[in-house]
Amino acid sequence: MMPRYVAEVIGLLAGSCTTISLIPQLLRIRRSKSARDISLTMFTVFGIGILLWLVYGISVGSLAIIVTNAASLLLAIAILVLSIRYQHGR
């Protein structure tokens, strides 16, 4: 087993990647004004999952889980809103 702090650093890197990954998708929809290929079901269920991760983070008192999931939730909502707007393309 690796030391706990190494695991926590990996967790923080993991959370940063999964959160930051949403930014290029958001920018792409915003730039192209098209979201025909985006699944609204995906980002709805994904958003609910992120909300539950946020509740989980609060309940176990993990600041890393709270911060990364709060940011992910905002990004997922923004993607969902833009995707609804541009679902049928420009």
Place this chain on the structure above:
Amino acid sequence: MMPRYVAEVIGLLAGSCTTISLIPQLLRIRRSKSARDISLTMFTVFGIGILLWLVYGISVGSLAIIVTNAASLLLAIAILVLSIRYQHGR
């Protein structure tokens, strides 16, 4: 603070949602044979993040984190492969 087992159930639900959410996106690309609006950068960085979550799950010995992220990783790779194939539409 809620009991630890309640938090773990919420975490399991959260992981199920974020994993299952990838299925409709995969099916949508497969059906439409188009992935023009999908950000390859998103699913690449997302996949790296999921891989790191998997390493985290192994290092802290959490079966729930291991199982949900292993499934997410396979789905994210499938979305990425199909997105590269159909990036310019049919």
